[in-house]
Amino acid sequence: MSWQSYNQSLVRYPQHGFSLDLSLMDIAPGLVASLQPKIDKAFTDMAALEAGQIVNPDEGRMVGHYWLRNAALAPNEEVRRSITEPLENLKRFAEKVHTGAVSSPTGGNFQQVLLIGIGGSALGPQLVTEAIGQNARLALHFFDNTDPAGMDTVIARLSHTGLDKTLVLVISKSGGTAETRNGMLEAKAAYEAAGLDFGRHAVAVTGTGSKLDQYAAQQNFIARFPMEDWVGGRTSVLSTVGLVPAALQGLDIDALLAGAAAMDVETRKTEAAKNASMQLAIAWYSATNGKGEKDMVVLPYKDSLVLFSKYLQQLVMESLGKELDLDGNPVNQGIAVYGNKGSTDQHAYVQQLRDGVNNFFATFIEVRKGRSGNSIEVDPGTTTADYLQGFLRGTRKALHESGRKSLTISIPEVTPFQLGLLIALFERTVSFYASLVNINAYHQPGVEAGKKAAGAFIDTLNKVRGHITSWAKTAGEIATEIDADPEDVYHCLTHLSANGEVQISIGATPADDSFQI
Numbered sequence: 001m002s003w004q005s006y007n008q009s010l011v012r013y014p015q016h017g018f019s020l021d022l023s024l025m026d027i028a029p030g031l032v033a034s035l036q037p038k039i040d041k042a043f044t045d046m047a048a049l050e051a052g053q054i055v056n057p058d059e060g061r062m063v064g065h066y067w068l069r070n071a072a073l074a075p076n077e078e079v080r081r082s083i084t085e086p087l088e089n090l091k092r093f094a095e096k097v098h099t100g101a102v103s104s105p106t107g108g109n110f111q112q113v114l115l116i117g118i119g120g121s122a123l124g125p126q127l128v129t130e131a132i133g134q135n136a137r138l139a140l141h142f143f144d145n146t147d148p149a150g151m152d153t154v155i156a157r158l159s160h161t162g163l164d165k166t167l168v169l170v171i172s173k174s175g176g177t178a179e180t181r182n183g184m185l186e187a188k189a190a191y192e193a194a195g196l197d198f199g200r201h202a203v204a205v206t207g208t209g210s211k212l213d214q215y216a217a218q219q220n221f222i223a224r225f226p227m228e229d230w231v232g233g234r235t236s237v238l239s240t241v242g243l244v245p246a247a248l249q250g251l252d253i254d255a256l257l258a259g260a261a262a263m264d265v266e267t268r269k270t271e272a273a274k275n276a277s278m279q280l281a282i283a284w285y286s287a288t289n290g291k292g293e294k295d296m297v298v299l300p301y302k303d304s305l306v307l308f309s310k311y312l313q314q315l316v317m318e319s320l321g322k323e324l325d326l327d328g329n330p331v332n333q334g335i336a337v338y339g340n341k342g343s344t345d346q347h348a349y350v351q352q353l354r355d356g357v358n359n360f361f362a363t364f365i366e367v368r369k370g371r372s373g374n375s376i377e378v379d380p381g382t383t384t385a386d387y388l389q390g391f392l393r394g395t396r397k398a399l400h401e402s403g404r405k406s407l408t409i410s411i412p413e414v415t416p417f418q419l420g421l422l423i424a425l426f427e428r429t430v431s432f433y434a435s436l437v438n439i440n441a442y443h444q445p446g447v448e449a450g451k452k453a454a455g456a457f458i459d460t461l462n463k464v465r466g467h468i469t470s471w472a473k474t475a476g477e478i479a480t481e482i483d484a485d486p487e488d489v490y491h492c493l494t495h496l497s498a499n500g501e502v503q504i505s506i507g508a509t510p511a512d513d514s515f516q517i
């Protein structure tokens with residue numbers, strides 16, 4: 001570790017208070033030279049992507065999330081309008097909600113929002129809410145799963161203010177995601193049980209013509225906002241998906257977009273040494289040997305960025321975790337991402353990071369400003385902010401002393417602009433890294449396998465329901481009757497038993513357990 005290497009490896013954009021320190025990544029001196037042809041290609045690929053070429057060949061789609069913060073770069077007028085018009089509309093809509101021009105059908109202003117979505121259709125809004133939503137005009141609550149108990153908890157929380165004062169935002173790009181559909185139907189049932197017209201409280205963000213779009217039209221939702229097929233779920237936070245909830249919260253969405261646009265400007269430059277996203281992509285390549293051999297541990301030292309680790313987990317792992325490369329060769333690429341926040345994690349898993357298996361590199365995120373306003377002294381002359389900074393610097397050093405690599409991103413404070421910078425930094429790093437390792441970062445074929453298998457389980461479950469009788473049967477007997485796998489049938493039966501639909505008599509092994517009505 002040396003002052004000299006810090007000075008040499010630092011990428012900084014002083015006009016934005018941003019810096020990226022790679023001095024503790026120990027990047028081999030010859031790596032950049034050997035990667036140069038791939039780096040050049042990554043810049044060419046990015047230019048093609050931003051020009052609107054079909055860079056997601058499997059889905060035959062353009063990839064346009066970089067246009068969202070600078071519509072002038074969109075490849076044609078139609079795409080440009082599909083960015084600017086919804087942006088104006090959503091701002092106007094949020095203002096109407098704030099002023100009461102759009103209000104609760106039972107009278108009075110909407111006071112809170114229930115957002116129903118999953119994956120990219122929830123994580124972005126959750127990140128924004130946690131990071132910059134402290135003084136939101138409307139509080140945001142989430143259904144981001146198909147867990148009925150979780151939904152009951154949220155509905156109970158919303159009921160303190162009143163469902164009649166709750167605007168529901170249903171977000172699904174495809175408009176057909178089961179968890180989101182279920183959440184919407186559960187919410188609708190809760191509204192109806194309270195004697196309320198669900199549609200008059202609901203807004204949809206979805207692809208035009210999707211199942212959700214049609215349902216929203218049928219149920220007279222208050223508003224529908226489009227989502228374009230050239231925006232992927234995990235990069236949708238600066239599309240209608242993230243901006244509708246952010247605008248409803250009264251957040252400065254122009255500053256959020258401006259921050260992302262500012263990082264785009266810096267990382268569009270093809271001088272790799274000054275391009276923070278390219279430097280980060282090279283650092284990932286160096287740490288993981290271009291094959292995901294090390295995990296990425298994300299450690300933001302700021303409570304409001306706690307969800308950034310989770311957000312990056314989807315962005316990086318859904319984008320880079322691919323079986324095949326673009327030429328069809330099996331590569332099983334990816335980088336595993338986990339993390340929470342510092343210094344909290346120092347009292348949990350950092351023990352292993354320092355002393356245990358060396359299978360990771362750390363990404364520290366430093367927020368220089370502790371708080372607005374005065375601080376007390378917790379020790380003579382020392383504040384809590386000093387401690388936070390001290391723990392970050394100390395952990396970084398301690399990891400390095402035991403041969404663990406890390407990089408550090410520094411920002412002045414967590415503002416909408418700075419959050420936009422961070423989002424764009426990582427989006428562009430993912431694009432560059434995908435080019436370096438020659439994969440399609442913009443599809444998610446693996447997710448489909450789990451969805452199909454879940455569908456098959458539900459089919460089996462319903463068949464099992466039809467074969468339960470008042471006399472006891474084993475899973476094996478029912479499996480024979482419906483020609484299904486006995487283990488699948490057994491799990492259906494234990495599910496039904498836990499939910500009060502059948503009675504279980506425990507035998508010596510699961511094969512001996514019997515079930516009856």
Ligand SMILES: O=P(O)(O)OC[C@H]1O[C@](O)(CO)[C@@H](O)[C@@H]1O
Nearest residue numbers: 119120121172173174177233447
């Ligand atoms: O917005 P949708 O279409 O409901 O999808 C939600 C999430 O599900 C996924 O498609 C994966 O199943 C993610 O990529 C996406 O963010």
